[in-house]
Amino acid sequence: MAVLSNLASMPTPIKAIKRKKSNESLANNIMLFLIITGDLFVGAYMVIILAYSTYHGPIYCKIQLEWLTSISCSAIGVINIFGTLLSVFAMTSLSLFRMSNVTRNISIPRPVSRQGTLKILLISFLLVGIAIAIACIPLIEYFEDYFVNGLYHGSENRLFLGAPNKTDHINILEAYYGRLRTDSLRWDQIRQLINDMFSKDYTGVPHEKIEFYGNDAVCIFKYMVTFDDPQHNFVWAVHTLLTVCFLVITIAYIKIERTSTESAPTVADKETNKVLRNRRRTTQKKVTILIITDFISWIPFITICILHSAKLLDASSWYSTFSMVLNPLNSIINPLILSTSIVQKLEKAKELIRNRLQRAPQGIADQNKDTQMLPKG
Numbered sequence: 001m002a003v004l005s006n007l008a009s010m011p012t013p014i015k016a017i018k019r020k021k022s023n024e025s026l027a028n029n030i031m032l033f034l035i036i037t038g039d040l041f042v043g044a045y046m047v048i049i050l051a052y053s054t055y056h057g058p059i060y061c062k063i064q065l066e067w068l069t070s071i072s073c074s075a076i077g078v079i080n081i082f083g084t085l086l087s088v089f090a091m092t093s094l095s096l097f098r099m100s101n102v103t104r105n106i107s108i109p110r111p112v113s114r115q116g117t118l119k120i121l122l123i124s125f126l127l128v129g130i131a132i133a134i135a136c137i138p139l140i141e142y143f144e145d146y147f148v149n150g151l152y153h154g155s156e157n158r159l160f161l162g163a164p165n166k167t168d169h170i171n172i173l174e175a176y177y178g179r180l181r182t183d184s185l186r187w188d189q190i191r192q193l194i195n196d197m198f199s200k201d202y203t204g205v206p207h208e209k210i211e212f213y214g215n216d217a218v219c220i221f222k223y224m225v226t227f228d229d230p231q232h233n234f235v236w237a238v239h240t241l242l243t244v245c246f247l248v249i250t251i252a253y254i255k256i257e258r259t260s261t262e263s264a265p266t267v268a269d270k271e272t273n274k275v276l277r278n279r280r281r282t283t284q285k286k287v288t289i290l291i292i293t294d295f296i297s298w299i300p301f302i303t304i305c306i307l308h309s310a311k312l313l314d315a316s317s318w319y320s321t322f323s324m325v326l327n328p329l330n331s332i333i334n335p336l337i338l339s340t341s342i343v344q345k346l347e348k349a350k351e352l353i354r355n356r357l358q359r360a361p362q363g364i365a366d367q368n369k370d371t372q373m374l375p376k377g
Contacts, residue, residue, distance in 0.1 A: 023116035027097045030124055034090035041083025048076050049218055064217070065152045065163055068207035078135045081221040085131035092245040093123060095252035102259045134238060138212030144187050146230050150210040154195070156359025163210045167189070223322070224315050225306040232309070239302060246298050
């Protein structure tokens with residue numbers, strides 16, 4: 001659904017960008033394009049996870065560790081969080097653009113200029129770059145001591161069963177080597193000590209990483225961490241960033257609505273009351289739905305993450321629910337709200353259904369009338 005709705009709404013901003021009506025229109029439609037692109041990435045993540053679950057579901061228990069340590073798991077984790085961040089960043093920028101235009105009372109759009117185009121493109125590339133950077137930081141080898149959750153040494157290794165974390169590795173190494181000089185080891189030191197424990201014949205011992213996105217079978221961003229987790233600061237920095245973005249979006253649209261309402265009498269002199277009323281009603285619907293879906297998908301989630309961090313609730317098993325239900329909710333709703341073409345199609349479909357329902361009683365009445373007029377046999 002997320003993929004189809006975003007693909008259906010993609011042509012609208014592309015056509016508007018090509019027309020280049022004004023700086024305001026160009027900025028709005030580029031941001032709209034980025035929102036749809038981000039939501040499309042989230043939709044692609046859902047499709048990949050569902051396809052993998054369908055194909056490997058019956059044998060997942062056997063290949064669980066191979067999957068969690070695979071490049072594929074990390075890649076789709078990056079796809080998911082990149083899409084989420086890009087969509088939220090672009091939506092925040094779009095909200096600020098619209099608020100700026102409304103508060104400055106720009107009634108006549110400014111023609112597209114080279115300076116305005118470069119500014120919009122720079123902001124767009126900056127948003128994409130920040131989203132990519134945040135998504136890829138956990139996979140940079142330099143930061144592996146912060147983001148690697150464990151090592152998998154192969155199914156045949158009976159000493160390091162499963163994928164032990166760093167603490168478990170150190171306990172096993174101390175049992176073998178005796179008391180180590182330090183209570184904290186780097187992952188490269190752990191790998192070297194393990195290599196020295198075993199024969200180097202037959203290519204030695206494998207060391208497959210359970211990376212940041214391999215914390216759960218659905219390979220999603222590690223939203224839920226406890227305060228003693230080494231990734232806690234990074235995760236909560238992202239949480240804070242997303243929360244600020246949602247607050248900015250909400251405040252911006254409230255400001256837009258208030259300013260539009262206050263300026264309505266002035267505009268009413270130039271436009272018919274009916275057109276103005278319809279426009280305000282449509283805008284209000286979009287604002288209301290946008291804010292509600294943002295809060296439904298984010299506020300309960302952030303609340304549960306806080307409870308999980310404080311160890312008042314163990315929400316680890318809820319990853320699948322959040323990744324396949326609440327997380328992509330905005331990816332489905334946003335294009336329906338922001339794309340005028342989809343809104344118009346829905347309105348036409350609703351009008352068609354209403355007309356058919358109104359005709360149905362009349363058709364039945366005409367049929368009964370004709371039956372009553374037939375001569376009695």
